[in-house]
Amino acid sequence: MIIVHHLENSRSQRVLWLLEELGLDYEVKRYERNKTTNLAPPELMAVHRLGKSPVIDDGGRMIPETGAIVEHLIETYGAGRLAPKRDSADYGRYKYWIHAAEGSYMPPLVMGLLLTRMETAKMPFFAKPIAGRLVKAVRDGYLDHTTRVHIDYLDAELAKSPYLAGSELTGADIMMSFPAEAALARAPAARGKKNIEAYVKRLHERPAFKRALERGGPYAYA
Numbered sequence: 001m002i003i004v005h006h007l008e009n010s011r012s013q014r015v016l017w018l019l020e021e022l023g024l025d026y027e028v029k030r031y032e033r034n035k036t037t038n039l040a041p042p043e044l045m046a047v048h049r050l051g052k053s054p055v056i057d058d059g060g061r062m063i064p065e066t067g068a069i070v071e072h073l074i075e076t077y078g079a080g081r082l083a084p085k086r087d088s089a090d091y092g093r094y095k096y097w098i099h100a101a102e103g104s105y106m107p108p109l110v111m112g113l114l115l116t117r118m119e120t121a122k123m124p125f126f127a128k129p130i131a132g133r134l135v136k137a138v139r140d141g142y143l144d145h146t147t148r149v150h151i152d153y154l155d156a157e158l159a160k161s162p163y164l165a166g167s168e169l170t171g172a173d174i175m176m177s178f179p180a181e182a183a184l185a186r187a188p189a190a191r192g193k194k195n196i197e198a199y200v201k202r203l204h205e206r207p208a209f210k211r212a213l214e215r216g217g218p219y220a221y222a
Contacts, residue, residue: 002026003057005047007040008033008217011178012054015069016216018174020208022077028215067102070171082171094165097172105154105179108147112187115139148189151196154180158195162202169206177203181221 002019006012006028019026031041031053045051048064055064058076063069074082084090115135123131154176157164164172180200183190190196203209204222213222 002059003029005029005031005044005053005055005057006216007031007044007053009220010040010053011066013212013216013219014066014174014178015054015056015073016212017177017209018070018073018082018171020211020215021082021169021174021206022073024073024077030217067098067175070098070175074171082169082174084165084170090166094170094172097164098175101172101175101179105150105176106182108143108150109179109182109187111138111143112147115143116186144189147183147187151183151187151189151193154183155193155195158199162199169203173203178221185221 002024004012004015004019004026006016008030010033016026016028031044033039034041040051040053042051044053044055048055048062050064052064054066054069055062056069056073058072063072084094115138118131119135121131161167163169164176177200180196180203184193184196184200213219
């Protein structure tokens with residue numbers, strides 16, 4: 001049986017969802033975040049040296065990193081499901097979005113979250129203006145434009161089809177669900193993006209998504 005080392009309220013929720021879509025048996029080993037730092041607990045270091053989630057144990061084979069897990073599960077157990085055929089016109093889009101999720105979309109979203117925390121962090125009064133100027137420089141010089149361009153592109157692509165690699169759900173959608181949810185929750189550039197809003201709603205309505213929530217515990221973006 002597949003074992004999922006799952007951190008509450010995290011990107012690893014996608015792995016549980018994929019397992020439900022595939023109809024596979026699995027066990028969840030759940031870890032809670034540190035209440036002060038919001039980071040993963042040290043127990044995860046015993047699972048993988050980076051101490052991050054998700055990690056799966058598939059018959060003794062330890063696989064970290066969401067994208068690697070998603071590709072492994074679909075290639076091993078998909079039996080033609082959740083991925084376009086390699087010779088299809090949609091296959092290139094599928095591969096792009098699987099890797100764009102963590103490679104292109106999550107970095108600016110995480111940076112935005114960290115900058116917001118910096119703005120609201122407790123610090124000496126004389127440091128506050130300096131921190132504010134640094135944050136503004138990063139937002140104005142890079143982050144706001146980068147985030148907006150990526151969100152606009154995602155919204156435009158979703159105008160073409162209900163899912164990112166055609167008319168059916170694929171692993172690309174499972175990977176992109178978290179960036180899309182995070183963008184709607186905290187990126188001003190995503191406000192009013194009807195295609196992204198409808199897309200996330202469509203994903204959340206899937207029975208397998210709902211079952212995964214029952215297995216995984218609290219999830220802020222549900």
